[in-house]
Amino acid sequence: MELYATELFGVKTYDSQGNYVGRVREFFIEPAEAPNRISHFLLSRGHFQPLVAKHNQIASVSDRKIQLNVGEKSLEIYEPNESWLAVRKDLLDQQIIDTRGRKVVRVNDLDLAEQRSNGNVELRLTQVDVGLPGAVRRLLQGVVPSGVVRRLQNQLPPSTIRWEFVNLIEPDPLRRVKLRITHEKLEDLHPADLADIMEDLSATERQSIIASLDEETAAAVLGELDARLTTQIVEDLDPEKAADILEEMAPDAAADVLADLPKETSEELLEEMPGREANEVRELLHFDPATAGGMMNTDFVFVSESATRDEVIEWLSKQDQNFDQLDTVVLLDDKAEYSGAVPVVRMLLAAPDERLGALKMDPHVSLPPEAHEKEVFQLFDKYNLRMLTVVDKENRPIGAITVDDVVSHLLK
Amino acid sequence: MLTRETLNGRLAIWAGRFDHVRTATRAFRRRIAVFFAIVGPGLIVSNVDNDAGGIYTYAQSGAQFGNTVLWSLLPMTIALYVSLEMCSRLGAYTGKGLSDLIREEFGFRVTFFLMAAVLLVNLGNVMAEFTGVFWATDVFGISKYISVPLSALLVWFLVVHGSAKWVERIFLTICLVYFSYVISAVLAKPDWLIALLHLLPPHLVRYIPTIKPFVQVPQFNADYAIILAGLVGTTIAPWQHFYLQAAVVEKRVGPRQYSHTRNDVLVGSISCMVIVFFIIVCTAATLYVHGIHYVDNAGTAALALQPLAGRWAGGLFAIGLLNASIFAASILPLSTAYVICEALGFESGIDRKLGEAKIFYGLYTALIVLGAGLVLVLGSHAKTILLWSQVLNGFLLPVVLIFLLILVNRRDLMGNKVNSRGFNWVAWISTVAMILLTLVVVYSSFHEMHQ
Numbered sequence: 001m002e003l004y005a006t007e008l009f010g011v012k013t014y015d016s017q018g019n020y021v022g023r024v025r026e027f028f029i030e031p032a033e034a035p036n037r038i039s040h041f042l043l044s045r046g047h048f049q050p051l052v053a054k055h056n057q058i059a060s061v062s063d064r065k066i067q068l069n070v071g072e073k074s075l076e077i078y079e080p081n082e083s084w085l086a087v088r089k090d091l092l093d094q095q096i097i098d099t100r101g102r103k104v105v106r107v108n109d110l111d112l113a114e115q116r117s118n119g120n121v122e123l124r125l126t127q128v129d130v131g132l133p134g135a136v137r138r139l140l141q142g143v144v145p146s147g148v149v150r151r152l153q154n155q156l157p158p159s160t161i162r163w164e165f166v167n168l169i170e171p172d173p174l175r176r177v178k179l180r181i182t183h184e185k186l187e188d189l190h191p192a193d194l195a196d197i198m199e200d201l202s203a204t205e206r207q208s209i210i211a212s213l214d215e216e217t218a219a220a221v222l223g224e225l226d227a228r229l230t231t232q233i234v235e236d237l238d239p240e241k242a243a244d245i246l247e248e249m250a251p252d253a254a255a256d257v258l259a260d261l262p263k264e265t266s267e268e269l270l271e272e273m274p275g276r277e278a279n280e281v282r283e284l285l286h287f288d289p290a291t292a293g294g295m296m297n298t299d300f301v302f303v304s305e306s307a308t309r310d311e312v313i314e315w316l317s318k319q320d321q322n323f324d325q326l327d328t329v330v331l332l333d334d335k336a337e338y339s340g341a342v343p344v345v346r347m348l349l350a351a352p353d354e355r356l357g358a359l360k361m362d363p364h365v366s367l368p369p370e371a372h373e374k375e376v377f378q379l380f381d382k383y384n385l386r387m388l389t390v391v392d393k394e395n396r397p398i399g400a401i402t403v404d405d406v407v408s409h410l411l412k
Numbered sequence: 413m414l415t416r417e418t419l420n421g422r423l424a425i426w427a428g429r430f431d432h433v434r435t436a437t438r439a440f441r442r443r444i445a446v447f448f449a450i451v452g453p454g455l456i457v458s459n460v461d462n463d464a465g466g467i468y469t470y471a472q473s474g475a476q477f478g479n480t481v482l483w484s485l486l487p488m489t490i491a492l493y494v495s496l497e498m499c500s501r502l503g504a505y506t507g508k509g510l511s512d513l514i515r516e517e518f519g520f521r522v523t524f525f526l527m528a529a530v531l532l533v534n535l536g537n538v539m540a541e542f543t544g545v546f547w548a549t550d551v552f553g554i555s556k557y558i559s560v561p562l563s564a565l566l567v568w569f570l571v572v573h574g575s576a577k578w579v580e581r582i583f584l585t586i587c588l589v590y591f592s593y594v595i596s597a598v599l600a601k602p603d604w605l606i607a608l609l610h611l612l613p614p615h616l617v618r619y620i621p622t623i624k625p626f627v628q629v630p631q632f633n634a635d636y637a638i639i640l641a642g643l644v645g646t647t648i649a650p651w652q653h654f655y656l657q658a659a660v661v662e663k664r665v666g667p668r669q670y671s672h673t674r675n676d677v678l679v680g681s682i683s684c685m686v687i688v689f690f691i692i693v694c695t696a697a698t699l700y701v702h703g704i705h706y707v708d709n710a711g712t713a714a715l716a717l718q719p720l721a722g723r724w725a726g727g728l729f730a731i732g733l734l735n736a737s738i739f740a741a742s743i744l745p746l747s748t749a750y751v752i753c754e755a756l757g758f759e760s761g762i763d764r765k766l767g768e769a770k771i772f773y774g775l776y777t778a779l780i781v782l783g784a785g786l787v788l789v790l791g792s793h794a795k796t797i798l799l800w801s802q803v804l805n806g807f808l809l810p811v812v813l814i815f816l817l818i819l820v821n822r823r824d825l826m827g828n829k830v831n832s833r834g835f836n837w838v839a840w841i842s843t844v845a846m847i848l849l850t851l852v853v854v855y856s857s858f859h860e861m862h863q
Contacts, residue, residue, distance in 0.1 A: 092520075105757065106515070135524075135757070138524075139524055202506060202508050203507040228664050
């Protein structure tokens with residue numbers, strides 16, 4: 001039969017001789033042993049010291065009575081344990097992340113299932129109730145007979161999350177390790193979804209999630225969060241970790257984050273970053289965010305205009321980089337000056353030995369880094385660009401603005 | 413000829429010079445931007461305070477007791493600041509709303525009953541706001557059967573389809589109408605020295621011989637207690653605390669930005685009380701000295717504006733009252749629905765679609781429809797509605813403050829930012845004083861009913 005945590009709180013417990021031992025006050029799960037098994041029952045009676053019954057000491061469980069298969073004497077006295085997850089204290093009424101529904105929800109109740117094994121009954125946590133049935137149970141349990149509550153809750157639309165899809169939020173890193181809470185499931189989410197979830201949490205909770213993600217995911221999430229949150233998070237991170245994350249971010253995004261930090265903090269972080277990345281970001285930091293230089297990214301693909309299509313594709317395939325976002329390649333002439341740009345689609349459709357110079361896109365546009373963002377918007381709009389090259393005074397390309405940079409600046 | 417290259421070159425030179433200025437001012441501009449992004453909630457909660465119920469209570473107290481209620485403004489400013497500051501600190505340091513924290517720390521059942529009370533009390537407040545609409549439009553001779561439903565529709569659409577930011581700005585601008593009380597007070601030529609002297613407790617300063625002849629000592633009877641409780645009830649309302657803390661969390665104020673928010677709350681509390689001071693002085697100098705002791709409708713309250721506006725006083729007052737009522741009526745149902753849904757775990761927020769957040773939109777709509785509808789049905793009892801909405805506020809407020817005090821003193825939530833001992837004293841004394849005042853009001857209003 002299905003049981004609910006709310007129904008079991010306060011249930012009387014009897015030992016093997018039929019003596020009353022106490023009422024159930026709390027259940028614990030020991031994630032290190034089994035992720036969903038109720039491992040300990042906290043029993044208390046009047047002013048006696050509270051006792052703990054282990055899962056293998058339980059003979060039967062119902063919403064009226066819990067029967068132990070041992071005598072009271074063999075129960076241990078309760079000692080608080082950090083590595084136990086307390087159902088009432090740590091789960092009920094707290095926020096959790098529903099990794100499948102990709103949102104933050106509040107726990108109303110917990111559904112438990114009985115599992116019989118040699119001579120005892122184990123309770124397994126099956127799902128978390130976040131809907132009306134759980135709410136009604138919490139409100140009425142103990143006031144209205146449980147039969148009535150059960151009949152009433154069946155009329156209500158259920159809303160539950162399977163325990164495997166639940167991700168707990170624990171701000172204390174030591175306890176997180178003890179409780180075996182990982183954020184692997186979160187790393188599988190799209191960074192934009194994870195960013196949405198983070199916006200629903202409190203500052204310490206956000207901090208704890210970012211700190212436990214791998215640097216690559218953390219960088220992707222920070223890129224999706226709103227600017228003020230990103231600044232707060234980076235400021236509170238340990239500088240070494242912050243530098244590692246910034247290193248993984250696109251240089252323009254990293255520069256945006258650093259520009260919003262106090263001068264000393266951003267210098268400190270730049271010191272921590274490896275030389276090449278730090279220099280790229282430093283260069284970007286010189287530009288006002290509202291100019292082409294402030295919007296551009298220094299990571300872009302440039303090739304000689306005399307290279308053939310096949311040479312370029314072969315070169316690209318050998319690079320240890322992710323080109324998912326690449327849609328235009330910048331061309332250089334023999335003086336290393338900017339000579340044009342080629343959309344990837346044109347390369348795809350061209351003959352293998354076609355020279356890239358012949359595939360150049362019309363019109364031949366570029367901007368200096370000082371150009372105001374309005375000019376950038378106008379060019380993108382006028383020529384339906386997806387990428388725009390930024391050149392220095394000697395007409396050498398120094399960066400590229402892509403359409404997603406334009407969109408995020410427009411939305412600011 | 414101006415080629416592309418030379419043009420670019422020139423732009424580069426100019427932009428370069430400009431850039432220099434911009435980098436120099438960057439830090440400063442950033443600070444200003446942060447300031448404006450964060451400032452606001454404190455000012456708004458305090459200004460929405462001067463709503464229909466508020467204006468009525470202030471005008472009534474000035475008319476009935478003249479300057480002798482003024483001394484209560486100083487302790488009220490402190491109580492308002494102390495309670496709002498605790499909320500904003502709790503929000504900034506935990507990153508959670510007040511209702512969320514109550515749910516997490518006190519469990520479902522407590523939260524459910526508290527939220528039920530919030531719903532009921534705020535329904536009373538919404539009714540008071542629509543009563544304000546009714547009074548204000550009555551001055552122009554518009555039937556309440558037209559004005560109240562129209563304003564209810566307006567409020568509903570503003571929030572569901574409007575952009576909150578500009579709506580807020582319009583309301584805050586029209587709030588400047590309250591300055592007409594300041595001007596009117598000046599034009600009525602009250603004795604300012606005497607008014608200022610009454611800011612000190614008259615029961616104490618009457619022992620100072622040089623001051624004594626100028627001070628009027630109020631008689632402490634049931635009527636006086638009701639007015640005092642009314643002043644406290646309308647100035648420090650339970651919903652403000654939920655609203656302020658939610659706004660602090662929403663604006664992502666963290667420990668580092670907190671000093672801005674504290675200043676915002678401080679400025680809000682003081683400016684609210686300055687306006688109240690002028691309204692009371694103004695009504696004392698106009699209504700009270702002419703023997704008009706009871707404010708029965710907007711017409712009487714508007715008489716106080718006559719020194720400024722002459723025969724336009726009624727219109728000026730009505731516009732101010734209408735604005736205040738609609739402003740509060742658009743904030744209250746929304747914040748109530750939001751707070752309740754957050755606490756009980758329903759989807760909430762106006763960025764959600766209607767189908768996704770049924771309970772949220774349901775509550776929001778029900779509050780407006782019921783609030784406006786009940787005012788139409790009970791229109792002739794307007795004064796009773798205003799009074800009872802304040803009394804209900806008075807009931808709920810100590811409860812909210814006690815939760816607040818427990819939470820803000822929890823070291824596991826707040827670290828070393830828990831209340832200092834002095835702060836706790838002030839907060840507990842205000843809480844107890846409010847409970848006592850509420851009891852007096854309840855006692856006397858039942859007494860009145862049975863007479």
